[in-house]
Amino acid sequence: MLTAADSAFAARLDAALPEGTLRPLTAAYQEEPRGRFHGNGGLLAAPRDTEEVARVVALCNDARVGIVPWGGGTGLVGGQILSDGPAPLILSLERMNKVEAVYPEENVLIAQAGAVLEDIHAAARARDRLFPLTLASQGSCRIGGNLATNAGGVNVLRYGNARELCLGVEAVLADGSVLRGLKRLRKDNTGYDLKDLLIGSEGSLGVITAASLKLSPIPAAEGAALMVVESPAAALTLLAMARARLGEGVSGFELIARQGLDFLAETMPELRQPFATPPDWMVLVDLGLPRGLDPQAALEELFAAGAEAGLVHDGVIAQNEAQRAEFWTLRETIPEANRKIGAISSHDISLPLGAIPDFIAEAGAALARLGEIRINCFGHLGDGNLHYNAFPAPGRDRADYEALREPVKRLVHDLVDRYDGSVSAEHGIGRLKVPDLERYGDPAKLAVMRAIKAALDPNGIMNPGAVLRA
Amino acid sequence: MLTAADSAFAARLDAALPEGTLRPLTAAYQEEPRGRFHGNGGLLAAPRDTEEVARVVALCNDARVGIVPWGGGTGLVGGQILSDGPAPLILSLERMNKVEAVYPEENVLIAQAGAVLEDIHAAARARDRLFPLTLASQGSCRIGGNLATNAGGVNVLRYGNARELCLGVEAVLADGSVLRGLKRLRKDNTGYDLKDLLIGSEGSLGVITAASLKLSPIPAAEGAALMVVESPAAALTLLAMARARLGEGVSGFELIARQGLDFLAETMPELRQPFATPPDWMVLVDLGLPRGLDPQAALEELFAAGAEAGLVHDGVIAQNEAQRAEFWTLRETIPEANRKIGAISSHDISLPLGAIPDFIAEAGAALARLGEIRINCFGHLGDGNLHYNAFPAPGRDRADYEALREPVKRLVHDLVDRYDGSVSAEHGIGRLKVPDLERYGDPAKLAVMRAIKAALDPNGIMNPGAVLRA
Structure with a gap:
C-alpha cells in the first residue's frame, strides 16, 4: 500500500535535500496534452543531479510514496499523470538538462x-x-x-x-x-x-x-517530394522500390490522406496546400543521400519508375531546403488540425506492412457501419505505423459521439489485433492503454512483466498504475 | 538444488514425448570450439516443435533438472557446456530448423x-x-x-x-x-x-x-578495398571520412595488423597475401551502395582523400566480386591462423572509438613488460570491437605461458575497464567470463540481473551457471 506525499513527508525531503529541490506544484504538472487525465496533487521535486534523484527515490521507497517521473509532459497516454490513489511525488528532471x-x-x-x-x-x-x-x-x-x-x-x-x-x-x-x-x-x-x-x-x-x-x-545531401499515389498498396510498392534503389537513403516515408489535407484547409486555411485538388492518398518521401547522389534527380527517377508502374500519377519535388521544410510542416501540422477538429478516438497502431491495405479498407467499412465518421489515417507508413483517428461528421461535435468512443476504439483495436498488429506503436501504454494491454497482450508476456515489476520495485512506488495496474 | 537428469527422469521424458525426442548424447554435445570446457554428461532431447519444447522444459522444472539449450555449439565462452554439478538435459533445437x-x-x-x-x-x-x-x-x-x-x-x-x-x-x-x-x-x-x-x-x-x-x-552495388593505414588512429579518421561521404554505405570496416598477416603466412602459406611486405596496419573497407554510385570509384576517392590527409599510403581495390571475396577470406581466416598458433589468452573487447589508439599503445607496452608475447589485434574497428589476442614468442608453445595466462588476461581486461570498455563485446559471458562480469560489472546491474533471474527462473534450471553463478 502506498501512502500520500503529505506535508510530513515534504518536511523529510526538505531536510534531506538542498533548498529549492521541492517546488510549488503548478497546474502544468497536473495536465497532459489530450486533457484526458488530471493530476491528484502531491509534491514536486526537481533534483539537480543523479545523487539527489537517488536520495529522493530512496526516501519515497522508505515511506512508500509513489513517484511519477516528469520529463517534458508531452506524453499522449497519461503516463505522466496520476489521477487517483495516494498523491505522489512528481519527480521532474527539468534541472538536469545539460x-x-x-x-x-x-x-x-x-x-x-x-x-x-x-x-x-x-x-x-x-x-x-x-x-x-x-x-x-x-x-x-x-x-x-x-x-x-x-x-x-x-x-x-x-x-x-x-x-x-x-x-x-x-x-x-x-x-x-x-x-x-x-x-x-x-x-x-x-x-x-x-x-x-x-x-x-x-x-x-x-x-x-x-x-x-x-x-x-549528416547525410551529404537531402531532399523530399510529395507523390500522389493510387492507394495505400501503391504507396507500399513505391516504398519497396525506393528502398531497393536507395537503401537507407530513404529517411522518411509518410502517408497523408485527403482527410488530413481537408482538415488542414478547414482549420488552417492560410497553410499552403501542394495540390489544387487534395489527392486521396499521397506520400512524403524524404531522402538523405551520400556524396555523389543528387536527391532531386533520385526523386525524379523514383517518380518516373513509380509512374511507369502505375503507382503514382502526380507529384512535386522540393526545389530547395525551404520547400522541403514546407512539406514537413504540412505533415507535422496534421495533428494540430486533428486537435482542432476534435477526435472521437485516436489510435496509434502498427501493422505488418503487408496487412495495411486490407486493414484500411476493412476498418473504414466497419466504422461506416457504426455511424457517420470521418477517418484521418496518416503516419509513418515505412514503419507500418498509422495514426488512425476517427472524427465526427462535418458540423457535429465529438461530444455527440461520446457513446461511440469505446465501440470505435474497440473495433479498431480488435481489427489491429486480428492482423497481428500493435495497439500502441510509438506512444506507449501509460495509463490510457492499460486495459488494452491486458486485453490484447500475450498472457505470458504480462506474467513476465508483472514478475519483473515485483522483483525490481517490490513496493510499487515507480509510476504506480502506468503500464501495469497498481 | 538441482537434480541430475538420470535414467528415471529419462523414462518420464520418454513417456511424455514422441519417440525419437531423446537421443544418444554424442561427444559433439560435450565439446566447444576452444576446448576449455567439457560436458558432464546428461540427456539429449531434440523436440520437433515449440509445444514439445514447452513440455520438456515443464518436466525439467518439475524435477529441478538443469537445461542447457543447444544451437550450433559454436559459442566461444562455454555457454553451451555444463562441466560440473548435476548432469543436465541438453535441449537441442536442431530439428526445429525451418x-x-x-x-x-x-x-x-x-x-x-x-x-x-x-x-x-x-x-x-x-x-x-x-x-x-x-x-x-x-x-x-x-x-x-x-x-x-x-x-x-x-x-x-x-x-x-x-x-x-x-x-x-x-x-x-x-x-x-x-x-x-x-x-x-x-x-x-x-x-x-x-x-x-x-x-x-x-x-x-x-x-x-x-x-x-x-x-x-540488397545494396545495389558492393565493393571492397584493403587500405594500408599509418596507425589505428589514422584508421579511425579514415572511418569518419568514409562515413561522412557514404553514410550507411560503409558496411564493414575491419582492422588487420601485421601480426595477423604473419600468422597467415606462417600457417597457411598457400593463401595469397595482398602486399609483398605485410603492412603494420591495414583496414578492409567494405561498401554497399545505392543505385547511381560506383563502389570502385567511391573507394578510389576515399583513398585519394585519405592519402591527401596522410592517413593511407598504399591500397588495393577489389576489381570484382571474386577479389572482394578474397579480401574477406583473408580477414575471416585470421581466427583459424590464431588457433593454429595457439593463443595464450584471447580477448573480445570493445572500447570507445576514441580510446582505441591509446589502448593499443598502452596494452602493447604493458604486455611487453610481462614477457615475450606476440599480439594479434584485429577486428571490427567500426564498432570499437577488437579481438586482442596474445600469443607465445616464435618457436615457443602456449603451454610455456600457462603461468602468464591469468596475468595477461587481467592486464588486458583491467585496461579495458579503465577506458570504460567491455570485456565481452560480442561473444557473451557464458561460463568463461562469469568472474569477469562479477569483477567489472556495475554492482547495481548485477543485482538487477540476479533479481530478474530469480523472478523468471526461481528454480535455477535455465542454463545453470551461465552468465550468473548458479
Whole structure:
C-alpha cells in the first residue's frame, strides 16, 4: 500500500535535500496534452543531479510514496499523470538538462535526462552530427521521457526508435541504487540488456537520469517530394522500390490522406496546400543521400519508375531546403488540425506492412457501419505505423459521439489485433492503454512483466498504475 | 538444488514425448570450439516443435533438472557446456530448423530457432533480400544461438548486432509457458521489452524457439578495398571520412595488423597475401551502395582523400566480386591462423572509438613488460570491437605461458575497464567470463540481473551457471 506525499513527508525531503529541490506544484504538472487525465496533487521535486534523484527515490521507497517521473509532459497516454490513489511525488528532471559531452569522432553524445530534444539536436549539429530522433514535440519533450516511452517519430524507418538510438542509460532504481550504464560502446555483451528493459518501461521500473546517445553523420545531401499515389498498396510498392534503389537513403516515408489535407484547409486555411485538388492518398518521401547522389534527380527517377508502374500519377519535388521544410510542416501540422477538429478516438497502431491495405479498407467499412465518421489515417507508413483517428461528421461535435468512443476504439483495436498488429506503436501504454494491454497482450508476456515489476520495485512506488495496474 | 537428469527422469521424458525426442548424447554435445570446457554428461532431447519444447522444459522444472539449450555449439565462452554439478538435459533445437516464412515486401523472415544462419541467408537471397548477420561460423551456427548470445560479426557497423536484426521472439520460459512474440512489426510499444531481455541472456532466462527477423534490401552495388593505414588512429579518421561521404554505405570496416598477416603466412602459406611486405596496419573497407554510385570509384576517392590527409599510403581495390571475396577470406581466416598458433589468452573487447589508439599503445607496452608475447589485434574497428589476442614468442608453445595466462588476461581486461570498455563485446559471458562480469560489472546491474533471474527462473534450471553463478 502506498501512502500520500503529505506535508510530513515534504518536511523529510526538505531536510534531506538542498533548498529549492521541492517546488510549488503548478497546474502544468497536473495536465497532459489530450486533457484526458488530471493530476491528484502531491509534491514536486526537481533534483539537480543523479545523487539527489537517488536520495529522493530512496526516501519515497522508505515511506512508500509513489513517484511519477516528469520529463517534458508531452506524453499522449497519461503516463505522466496520476489521477487517483495516494498523491505522489512528481519527480521532474527539468534541472538536469545539460548535454554533458559530444564525441563527434565516436558518434556519441551524453545528455542528462532532462535535456530538451531540440537542444540535443543543436549540440549534435554544432559538431557536424545528427541525432535523428524527430518528433512534433521536440521543442519541449526531454530525452529522459523520449527514452522512457521509446519514442518514435518520423525517422524511425532509417534510424530506429529511441531505443536504437541509445547506447546506454544511467538510472535510479526503486531502492535508490544507481545503475551506471553510460558507456560509449556499440557492442557490449556483458549480461542482460537492462538498458532496453528500462527504455519503454515508462518510469515503472526506474528513473532514467542520463543517456549515452548514438549520433550519425549528416547525410551529404537531402531532399523530399510529395507523390500522389493510387492507394495505400501503391504507396507500399513505391516504398519497396525506393528502398531497393536507395537503401537507407530513404529517411522518411509518410502517408497523408485527403482527410488530413481537408482538415488542414478547414482549420488552417492560410497553410499552403501542394495540390489544387487534395489527392486521396499521397506520400512524403524524404531522402538523405551520400556524396555523389543528387536527391532531386533520385526523386525524379523514383517518380518516373513509380509512374511507369502505375503507382503514382502526380507529384512535386522540393526545389530547395525551404520547400522541403514546407512539406514537413504540412505533415507535422496534421495533428494540430486533428486537435482542432476534435477526435472521437485516436489510435496509434502498427501493422505488418503487408496487412495495411486490407486493414484500411476493412476498418473504414466497419466504422461506416457504426455511424457517420470521418477517418484521418496518416503516419509513418515505412514503419507500418498509422495514426488512425476517427472524427465526427462535418458540423457535429465529438461530444455527440461520446457513446461511440469505446465501440470505435474497440473495433479498431480488435481489427489491429486480428492482423497481428500493435495497439500502441510509438506512444506507449501509460495509463490510457492499460486495459488494452491486458486485453490484447500475450498472457505470458504480462506474467513476465508483472514478475519483473515485483522483483525490481517490490513496493510499487515507480509510476504506480502506468503500464501495469497498481 | 538441482537434480541430475538420470535414467528415471529419462523414462518420464520418454513417456511424455514422441519417440525419437531423446537421443544418444554424442561427444559433439560435450565439446566447444576452444576446448576449455567439457560436458558432464546428461540427456539429449531434440523436440520437433515449440509445444514439445514447452513440455520438456515443464518436466525439467518439475524435477529441478538443469537445461542447457543447444544451437550450433559454436559459442566461444562455454555457454553451451555444463562441466560440473548435476548432469543436465541438453535441449537441442536442431530439428526445429525451418525458415517458416519470408515476407520480402515487409523485409521480414520468420525462422525456427534451429535454422542454420547460412540457410536464413539463402532464404532471404532467394527473395532478393539480405539478412545481414555474418559470422565465420555461419555454416553451422543456428539463429537461436545467435540471438541468445546477441551475436555480432562483420556487418554490425551498418546493420547492428543480432538484437537489432530481430523484431520478435517466441520463447519457452522456465515454467514451460510460451512467450508468443513473433510479430512482424517495426514499432510496438506495448509493455516491457522482453525480446531484448531474452536476446543476450544466453539461455539463462528461457529458450528461444523462433524469431521474426529484419531483412534489408540488397545494396545495389558492393565493393571492397584493403587500405594500408599509418596507425589505428589514422584508421579511425579514415572511418569518419568514409562515413561522412557514404553514410550507411560503409558496411564493414575491419582492422588487420601485421601480426595477423604473419600468422597467415606462417600457417597457411598457400593463401595469397595482398602486399609483398605485410603492412603494420591495414583496414578492409567494405561498401554497399545505392543505385547511381560506383563502389570502385567511391573507394578510389576515399583513398585519394585519405592519402591527401596522410592517413593511407598504399591500397588495393577489389576489381570484382571474386577479389572482394578474397579480401574477406583473408580477414575471416585470421581466427583459424590464431588457433593454429595457439593463443595464450584471447580477448573480445570493445572500447570507445576514441580510446582505441591509446589502448593499443598502452596494452602493447604493458604486455611487453610481462614477457615475450606476440599480439594479434584485429577486428571490427567500426564498432570499437577488437579481438586482442596474445600469443607465445616464435618457436615457443602456449603451454610455456600457462603461468602468464591469468596475468595477461587481467592486464588486458583491467585496461579495458579503465577506458570504460567491455570485456565481452560480442561473444557473451557464458561460463568463461562469469568472474569477469562479477569483477567489472556495475554492482547495481548485477543485482538487477540476479533479481530478474530469480523472478523468471526461481528454480535455477535455465542454463545453470551461465552468465550468473548458479
